[in-house]
Amino acid sequence: xxxxxxxxxxxxxxLITLILWRLSVSFWNPAGILALTTVFxxxxxxxxxxxxxxxxxxxxxIDYRCNLPLFWTIMYCLFYTIxxxxxxIDATHVSKDGLYLFMTFIGFxxxxxMFSGSSWGVVLNNLWLxxxxxxxxxxxxxxxxxxxx
Amino acid sequence: xxxxxxxxxxxxxxxxxxxxxxxxxxxxxxxxxxxxxFIIYIMIAKPDYTIMNSxxxxxxxxxxxxxxxxxxxxxxIGQGAAWIRETSKIRLENKxxxxxxxxxxxxxxxxxxxxxxxxxxxxxxxxKHASPxxxxxxxxxxxxxxxxxxxxxxxxxxxxxxxxxxxVVSFDNRLVGTIIDCGSEFCRVRSLIDANTNxxxxxTGSDISGFLQGNGKNKSFINFFSDPQFVGRSGLSVxxxxxxxxxPSGIYIGDMKDEKQVDVLRPNQLSRxxxxxxxxSDSYK
Numbered sequence: 001x002x003x004x005x006x007x008x009x010x011x012x013x014x015l016i017t018l019i020l021w022r023l024s025v026s027f028w029n030p031a032g033i034l035a036l037t038t039v040f041x042x043x044x045x046x047x048x049x050x051x052x053x054x055x056x057x058x059x060x061x062i063d064y065r066c067n068l069p070l071f072w073t074i075m076y077c078l079f080y081t082i083x084x085x086x087x088x089i090d091a092t093h094v095s096k097d098g099l100y101l102f103m104t105f106i107g108f109x110x111x112x113x114m115f116s117g118s119s120w121g122v123v124l125n126n127l128w129l130x131x132x133x134x135x136x137x138x139x140x141x142x143x144x145x146x147x148x149x
Numbered sequence: 150x151x152x153x154x155x156x157x158x159x160x161x162x163x164x165x166x167x168x169x170x171x172x173x174x175x176x177x178x179x180x181x182x183x184x185x186x187f188i189i190y191i192m193i194a195k196p197d198y199t200i201m202n203s204x205x206x207x208x209x210x211x212x213x214x215x216x217x218x219x220x221x222x223x224x225x226i227g228q229g230a231a232w233i234r235e236t237s238k239i240r241l242e243n244k245x246x247x248x249x250x251x252x253x254x255x256x257x258x259x260x261x262x263x264x265x266x267x268x269x270x271x272x273x274x275x276x277k278h279a280s281p282x283x284x285x286x287x288x289x290x291x292x293x294x295x296x297x298x299x300x301x302x303x304x305x306x307x308x309x310x311x312x313x314x315x316x317v318v319s320f321d322n323r324l325v326g327t328i329i330d331c332g333s334e335f336c337r338v339r340s341l342i343d344a345n346t347n348x349x350x351x352x353t354g355s356d357i358s359g360f361l362q363g364n365g366k367n368k369s370f371i372n373f374f375s376d377p378q379f380v381g382r383s384g385l386s387v388x389x390x391x392x393x394x395x396x397p398s399g400i401y402i403g404d405m406k407d408e409k410q411v412d413v414l415r416p417n418q419l420s421r422x423x424x425x426x427x428x429x430s431d432s433y434k
Contacts, residue, residue, distance in 0.1 A: 074183075
């Protein structure tokens with residue numbers, strides 16, 4: 001039983017990411033984009049072995065569903081590179097579990113995506129997703145802390 | 150520190166170790182290399198993205214399957230909630246549809262009545278057109294329905310060309326009565342059961358004539374047969390005669406029920422009649 005619990009705890013980041021991606025619903029979780037929260041958290045704030053590779057696959061899947069060729073995948077790689085080469089900000093020790101960094105990450109992505117469409121609908125949609133992901137980042141991370149204990 | 154994870158012995162690196170830092174830099178370099186590679190690929194592969202799509206054809210089903218296995222309890226709950234919501238919605242729709250059904254049935258009854266009325270009117274118009282006389286169709290007005298209808302009103306009058314003395318018949322050309330009074334938009338008709346009715350009639354298939362009189366109590370009798378020896382019997386048909394010059398001859402009145410009584414039409418058996426435009430000079434207008 002303990003082994004099972006241990007296994008579940010260890011595999012939790014992968015499971016929750018896959019769950020968030022799989023439970024895609026239009027408007028609330030289009031293309032499983034909520035998975036970006038855990039992708040970011042377990043890649044930068046609380047790094048886990050092999051998770052970056054898994055994150056790349058998830059980003060690729062999100063991109064494929066969104067019909068955005070490798071957009072979030074490139075964004076992820078870009079952020080990973082920047083994070084790896086710099087020593088100024090230690091993402092593992094930032095306040096609020098890296099909420100602001102996460103907001104920067106997705107904010108930059110959605111800002112670029114705003115230019116993909118010329119209508120106000122696209123702008124509002126991106127704004128909505130930015131707010132929604134930022135808000136949900138907190139409870140999702142809180143859930144992780146609870147399970148880790 | 151050794152941990153037993155996925156049954157593989159892994160030596161975890163600490164942040165202080167050089168190997169950790171090198172690994173981190175190496176990973177970053179790989180990621181940094183991946184960025185231009187991906188960008189170049191997008192620029193080259195556009196718009197087909199053959200490699201990307203091929204890769205997705207493998208990765209997506211696998212991820213979808215694994216995700217489906219993991220999330221089945223959540224999806225079951227979600228589907229249950231959706232089912233409850235759908236059921237609730239269906240119930241509301243059902244209520245609305247029942248109301249609409251009731252309205253539709255009500256409309257159907259109205260339509261049915263309209264169709265039947267239409268058929269009746271068509272039939273009446275056909276009869277009217279088939280009639281050799283100039284006729285006027287009129288509705289019977291039973292404002293005095295609590296009383297015996299010895300006389301009754303019809304909703305056509307002088308404006309329709311009706312006059313006193315004209316003959317009122319049913320749509321099967323059976324005598325109903327004669328007009329005794331005519332207003333501009335109505336006429337009073339004396340029925341055959343009225344006590345003042347006294348019209349010349351003839352037994353069909355013979356030259357025997359007589360006078361039909363009502364008793365004011367829903368019955369009519371023939372009196373004063375032209376042949377004193379004649380004895381009436383059930384089944385003989387009676388038609389109008391022009392002896393007195395009041396009515397046109399040959400209009401069917403009814404069959405005899407016994408020696409004297411004739412089965413005539415009563416106003417309460419009708420709702421609409423035809424008025425034959427006939428004048429006292431025995432000619433139709």
